Structure formats: C-alpha cells, structure tokens
Amino acid sequence: MASQTYPTPPTGSPEPQNGPTTYGPPSYGPPAGGYAPAPAPRRRTGAIIGGIVAAVVVLGGLVVAALVWIGGATLDTAEVERRIGQLTAEQAGVAPTDVSCPADIRAESGSAFSCTASLENQPISFTVTQTDDEGTVRIDSDNTFVDVGVVEASLDEQLGALTGVAVISTCDTGGHSVLVDAVGTPIPCFVDNAADATDTVEVVATVDSSGAVSYEFA
Template identity: 80%
Template sequence: MAHPTYPTPPAGPSGPQYGPPDYGPPDYGPPDYGPPAGYAPAPARRRRTGAIVGGILAAVVVLGGLVVGAVVWFGSSTLDTAEAERQIGQLTAEQTGVAPTDVSCPADVEAESGATFTCTASLEHQPISFTVTQTDDEGNVQIDSDNTFVDVDVVEASLDEQLGELTGVVVISSCDTDGHSVLVDAVGTPIPCFVDNAADATDTIEVLATVDESGAVSYELA
C-alpha cells in the first residue's frame, strides 16, 4: 500500500515563523526624567560669598520727622518748656529706641500762636535739635525733628537678608559706627560694614552700605 504524500510548507520570509520568540536581554536602564521640551535647565547654585556685587534695595530704616505734643502753661503768658523737654525725650526714645540726653529748651517762651523756638539734645553723643511751633495760644505745640535717624540694627539685618539671598549661605553683618546704635543725619553717607559667612569666619567681605532718603538700603564692595 502506498504511503500518502504531503506538500512541503513554503519557506522564506513570506511564510509563518514558528521558532521561539527572541525577547533579548531586558533593558533596565534609568528612565529619562529630563526637562520637558522648551524648558532650559536651571543653573547650578554657586557659593559666592567671596565675590558679592551690590545694588539691591531693601527695608526702610529712616526714623524721625514729625512728633506732636502739648506743652502746659507755666504762667499767665509763658510756656512750661520743661514739659517740652520731657516730651521731646520721651518721643525721641520711642522713635529711635535710644533716650536722648542733655535735652534743653529756652526758658520764658511767650505764648503766641505760630511762634517757634528750638530745643537741643544729644543722642549717643551726636547733637540733635527740634523745632517747636506753637499751634495756638493755649499751650499746644508741634515738635519737628531737624534730623534724620538711621537704625544700625535694621541696616545690618537688611544686609543679612540681601546678601544671604544672593550667596545662598547664612551671613552675619556688622557695621562700624563707633558704637552708635542710631546714626544721626547719615542718609546718603556710606557706612562701612563687614559681612561674614556664618559657617566660616575667615570668609568675609567689606561693603559700604548707603541709606537713601526713602529709607532703602543699598551696598557696594568697599
């Protein structure tokens, strides 16, 4: 009996392939989390306490100006200028944080609406003065400071904030003011200050801080 014959399956790329699939070695490389298209990568932060440039403006620190009080009668026609001295001392201490010394107003000031007189004092050995204007003839006065006052602590805090943000490290600023905590008439005058890296006392720079008429603090390398 003859055996049946079967046609041979076609060969070549057009025929079906029945071999085992080739999965190849698995690829576990790190995924790509790069920035999306259209976004440039941010520059790396650098430590720059040795090369600081200035010019940033910050907090208002100018104090002083107008203060108002009342001076009682001393007699039938003169003012109690001792009360004016007391109020000047109190108001100056409230505004500057420092009590003035040697406050002096003239005696025997005649009560007259619109009349003015000058009182003097000392603030941490810096001379200051006030113009006192009688607003009526009943002993009420307006007291105006003739000076501006710069709070040194606020200047230093402003430098800490500005230069800390610029350098990315904590800094500590100290200004050379001959021991004054408040500077009289220092607006526009450069104030020498040192800025230290809080973590490295040898990393320091010297700057000149300046307060403008609006009270903004700027600085430049000394």
C-alpha cells in the same frame, strides 16, 4: 575696628557683574555641580529684598498738647524737654541726653523756638511751634535717624540671598546704634558667613531718603 579689605565675597557668591544690579527673590541651594571659585569682587549695588525699607526714621509731625503754664503767660519749657525725650526714645529707640529748650517763652500762636539735645553723643535739634495760645505745641525733629540694626538686617537679607548662605552683618559705626543725618553717607560693614567667621567680605552700605539700603563691595 581696623579697616580691612577682603578679596572675595562669602563662599557661594555668583560672579559679580559690572554696574548696578537689582536682585529678585532669593533662590536657595547651590546649582548642580556647586559654585565655581568667585573672582575678586567688583562694585555692586543691590536693591532691597524682603521689604526692609525702614532704616530711616524721621521724627516729624509729632504733636504734644496740654502743656503747663508758668505765670499764665509763659510755656513750661521743662515739660517740652520731657516730651522731646519721651518722643525721641519712642521713635528712635534711644533716649536723648542734654535736652535743652530756652526759658521764658511767651504764649503766642504761630511762634516757634528751637530745642537741642544729644543722641549717643551726636547733636540733634527740634523746632517747637505753638499751634495756639493755650499751651499746645507741635514738635518737629530737624534731623533724620538711621537705625543701624535695620541696615545690618537688610544686608543679611540681601547678601544671604546673593550667596545662598546665612550671613551675619556688622557695621562699624563707632558704637552708635542710631546714626544722625546719615542718609547718603557710606557706612562700612563686614559680612560674615554664619557658619565660618573666617569667610568674610567688607561692604559699604548706603541708605537713601526712602529708607532703602544699597551696598557695594569695598
């Protein structure tokens, strides 16, 4: 999507203020006499509204037990690969591809090895730790994952409360529904008036390590 700059927020926006601002519960409906024309937007950071703080999914502390042995002394790493695929799909909502773990891993309590995979063409990795010498392992993700749909829903909530109109947010993530290691990374998004697609504004969203979504007008 080509980058565009829009001069005003969606119709109904109150006048932007300087510096970060935290918004309280939404107050619906225009004030008496309607809104005055909005000036050019300034940078603004909005605190999350409505409790949407689950944009970051951290795959960690996932335990897989009862793995199969090969030759009585080696882990069945094909089973580890299968469990990694299953757990990632359950937690991140997207199945990974090209999951690969090293072969010929000897059973040894406390030892660890790494596995790799791809999530929507983004490289990811996992640390697999043997918790005993009987085939029980702990699988921990080495990455964080940002759910783009949750970011868009948070922007809908925040900008809808700010403007007093229903909005639809779309983030330009190159087709990714999940972003790998995107905590603190600017995410370009467009916010459209749901009743008038020509009434739109560009914002830059950011997700912090707690999962809270903030934004600034671009």
